[in-house]
Amino acid sequence: MKVHSWKLARAAALTSLVLGAASVYAQTITPAKVAFLMPDQSSTRYEQHDRPGFVAEMKKLCAACEVIYQNADGDASRQQQQFNSAIAQGAKAIVLDPVDSTAAASLVKAAQAKGIKVIAYDRPIPAAKADFYVSFNNEGIGKAIADSLVAHLKAKGVSPKDVGLLQINGSPTDAAAGLIKKGIHSSLDNSGYKILAEYDTPDWVPAKAQQWAAGQISRFGKKIVGVVAANDGTGGGAIAAFKAAGVNPVPPVSGNDATIAALQLIIAGDQYNTISKPSEIVAAAAAQVAVKLLAGETPKAEMMLYDTPSQLFTPAVVTAENLKAEIIDKMVSGKPIQTAAELCVDRYADGCKKLGITK
Secondary structure, eight states, X not given: OOOEEOOGGGHHHHHHHHHOOHHHHHTTSOOOEEEEEEOOSSSTHIIIIIHHHHHHHHHHHOTTOEEEEEEOTTOHHHHHHHHHHHHHTTEEEEEEOOSSTTTHHHHHHHHHHTTOEEEEESXXXXXXXXXXXXXXXXXXXXXXXXXXXHHHHHHTTOOOTTOEEEEEXXXXXXXXXXXXXXXXXXXXXXXXXXXXXEEEOGGGOHHHHHHXXXXXXXXXXXXXXXXXXXXXXXXXXXXXXHHHTTOSSOOOBOOSSOOHHHHHHHHHXXXXXXXXXXXXXXXXHHHHHHHHHHTTOOOOOSEEETTEEEEEEEOEEEOTTTHIIXXXXXXXXXXXXXXXXXXXXXXXXXXHHHTTOXX
16 A cells, blocks of 8 residues: 655645645635535544644635535434535535544535545545545554553563453544554554453444443453553543553553644553544644645556555654654644643653653
């Protein structure tokens, strides 16, 4: 699978290289409405990063264009209503991060029948050929977080004999979760560590992951030497379950999304890793694709995924060892991914000092 690897300092140049000089196309399109429909609020990324990143890029590329933003809050029926509403409001392009990847296929076909461009975002839509797909490399993310955690266990000399790992996947209705799951298995199945139990978390809800993890802690106890969780919410749920059970220290737990809460858990030593994938990068790429499609052009794709022209970005694994370099020191759109002032508050201040992070 060919993917596009990026450095944050060169992110703007990269998206221009991949998608072309979209600002040129902005001059050739009639001001249009573009919908940006996100799936849920169980992760803070959509409100804090994806939406602002998309709106900012659209404003640069097509100041006269209007962005219609909606979040389905994990409800596929609500997302269908929001999708139909965007069509009724005259949207000429729709960027869709589906709650239910299977159900979204009918939405794609309905919009395309009306001449509306549909860009699959973050999560693919396997059963329908969208006009374009922009995302991070989800399968690569799954493999990366699992590889990182396994390498850590081996470096610590944790024998795989009579012990194993828990695997907490994302929502079974999310095709991206399926790709992350596939990536995790590609690592763990050959790691030497047994998967003690595995769970697909409905709607990515952290409380459901926590409840399941609590049951596994009661069942396996000290045999659990690590947890590969597909995102920070499910990983945080597992950590909460260990703490509630009085387990100290918490075994290494993975994550994905680099939320503030997860970064603070890494600082505190409660979470082992996460994935830094500044969503502003893919949001900007989606905006560039939308503008190019509205101008009647064909965005450049580096690969086909589910029969859809696609552009995937490969992000970075973050642990305590590189958190400062990857999160504090690297810049996106002229500012750090997160600041020390945001992370190093209250009980996390001492942990920040140990990692050389100062306000």
